[in-house]
Amino acid sequence: MKTVRTYKMKLVGSSQKFEEVSTSYLKAANWLSKIVFSRKIPGNPNQLAREFYSTTREKFNLPSQVTLSLFRQVVASYKTMKSNKQWNLAVYKKKSVPIVWKRDFNLSRKGLTIWGQKCSVKTRPLPDGKWGDSKLLKYKSKWYLCLIIKFKDPELKTMGTILGVDSGIKNLATAVSSNSNQTLFLSGKTLNHRRHQIRKVRSKVASVGTPSAKRLLKRLSQKEASVTQQELHVASKRLVTFAEKVDTKTIVFENLVGIRKASRTKGKKLRSMTHRWPYAMFFFFVSYKAKAKGIDVEYIDPKYTSQSCPFCGYVNKSNRKGLCFKCKSCNHQDNADRIGAINMSLRSILSRQAEMERAAVNQLIVAPPVATSLRARPVGH
Numbered sequence: 001m002k003t004v005r006t007y008k009m010k011l012v013g014s015s016q017k018f019e020e021v022s023t024s025y026l027k028a029a030n031w032l033s034k035i036v037f038s039r040k041i042p043g044n045p046n047q048l049a050r051e052f053y054s055t056t057r058e059k060f061n062l063p064s065q066v067t068l069s070l071f072r073q074v075v076a077s078y079k080t081m082k083s084n085k086q087w088n089l090a091v092y093k094k095k096s097v098p099i100v101w102k103r104d105f106n107l108s109r110k111g112l113t114i115w116g117q118k119c120s121v122k123t124r125p126l127p128d129g130k131w132g133d134s135k136l137l138k139y140k141s142k143w144y145l146c147l148i149i150k151f152k153d154p155e156l157k158t159m160g161t162i163l164g165v166d167s168g169i170k171n172l173a174t175a176v177s178s179n180s181n182q183t184l185f186l187s188g189k190t191l192n193h194r195r196h197q198i199r200k201v202r203s204k205v206a207s208v209g210t211p212s213a214k215r216l217l218k219r220l221s222q223k224e225a226s227v228t229q230q231e232l233h234v235a236s237k238r239l240v241t242f243a244e245k246v247d248t249k250t251i252v253f254e255n256l257v258g259i260r261k262a263s264r265t266k267g268k269k270l271r272s273m274t275h276r277w278p279y280a281m282f283f284f285f286v287s288y289k290a291k292a293k294g295i296d297v298e299y300i301d302p303k304y305t306s307q308s309c310p311f312c313g314y315v316n317k318s319n320r321k322g323l324c325f326k327c328k329s330c331n332h333q334d335n336a337d338r339i340g341a342i343n344m345s346l347r348s349i350l351s352r353q354a355e356m357e358r359a360a361v362n363q364l365i366v367a368p369p370v371a372t373s374l375r376a377r378p379v380g381h
Contacts, residue, residue: 003153003292004132009123011143017117018136018143021066022095028060028067029092032074037089042078045071063115069098095138101131105145114145127151127292154294160249164345165239166306166337167254167279170323172235174337177246178345183338184242191231195276198224228278236285243295251290252348253283254302298348305343306336 011018032052036043048071056067077090099105105114112119114136129151137144161179168174172188202220205213243251256279287297306325308315314329325336 002150003288004148004150005127005292006134007123007126007147007149009121009145009147011114011145012120012122014117015143017115018097018138021062021115022097022136022138024060024062025066025070025097026092026095028056028062028070029074031060032056032070033077033090033092036074036078037087040087042075042082045075048075063104065100065103066097069100073098097136098133099136100133105134107131112145119145121145153291156291156296157249157294160247162345162348163243163246163248163251164341164343164348165251165253166302166340166344167256167282168337169273169277171337172232172282173239174335174341175239175242175251176338176341176345177248178349180246182242182246183341184239185337186235186238191228191235194227194231195224198227228281232278232282232285236282236289239286240289240293240295243290244293248295250296250298250348251286252298252300252344253286254305254344255299256280256302300344300347300351302340302344305347306340308339308343310339310342310346 032048035052036048045068049068052071053067056062056070057064062070074090078087081087081090099114105112107113110118112121126147127149129149132148132150134148135146137146161177164176164178166174168188169192170188172186172191173184174186175184176182198220202217202224205216205220239251259279260275283297290297304315307317307319309319309327309330309332311332312327312330314327316328319325319327320336320339323336324333325339326333
């Protein structure tokens with residue numbers, strides 16, 4: 001399976017060329033945007049190129065491939081608005097320039113070059129794969145190359161342990177290896193605290209109701225989304241690293257589809273917490289990071305996993321009180337999230353065994369009758 005990943009590479013050295021091209025690109029984009037907006041149709045990038053290519057290059061002094069990328073970006077912006085049944089003037093503010101592989105930037109023995117200028121980069125190790133068209137981005141006075149790489153995922157492991165994962169709000173994840181019983185706790189305290197502080201500010205700003213307050217609310221919403229993504233990326237990386245350490249072949253998550261509908265009958269506080277719980281994003285981050293390491297991801301029904309004793313099998317709601325688990329039958333005690341993770345891995349193993357047994361039974365039922373080697377003989381012989 002082919003995977004497309006984006007890697008952010010920090011560019012070190014002179015950035016004068018980047019500043020010049022990005023400034024000209026912004027001016028050209030806003031100039032062309034007004035033309036497309038006045039025509040009231042998105043148009044076609046090739047048609048716009050035939051009409052305005054020479055004018056754009058002469059007026060804004062842009063490289064040839066950057067000029068062609070400009071037409072594609074502007075047309076794409078207005079096509080998106082049209083599909084959403086909107087038509088507003090697209091205004092470009094961020095210094096971001098799309099660049100084409102082997103045209104605008106290239107990698108050779110001399111290193112990375114962008115528009116013929118040699119660039120030094122700081123980045124983590126990159127996977128072996130095919131580089132594609134990328135983006136040059138300025139963020140907080142620093143320039144980055146958002147590099148797109150296409151590569152094949154390794155084959156999934158067939159040997160290894162099962163890693164059961166119990167997800168929650170207080171603890172983002174509690175993972176237990178089925179073989180070594182090693183445990184990883186990923187606390188959600190930092191994420192919950194940072195999001196709570198942002199929401200407190202948002203509630204105060206929302207009561208003002210002025211246009212500037214609405215703009216601030218939009219920025220705070222973007223900040224909360226950014227904080228959430230950053231914390232979940234860190235947590236998912238730690239989980240996959242732990243899975244590699246304990247030689248995991250499959251990570252087992254809870255199938256939480258429909259949990260938000262189920263919380264409608266609960267109290268307002270629990271319902272609000274459940275609706276803000278970013279479990280799907282966390283599962284997605286772990287999934288693609290794990291598959292890049294050859295580790296599969298599985299989803300299991302989590303019903304009663306935190307109320308069942310993994311030693312005697314006794315199931316009772318009173319077994320769990322908060323994060324404490326104590327079996328009413330055998331008196332086994334442990335962390336409730338850890339018990340849930342152990343039961344997740346056990347349930348996965350049992351489901352695999354049941355599938356193998358069903359497959360064996362089906363083979364016996366479908367198997368053709370055994371052919372006999374005896375031939376019919378005439379009567380009397």
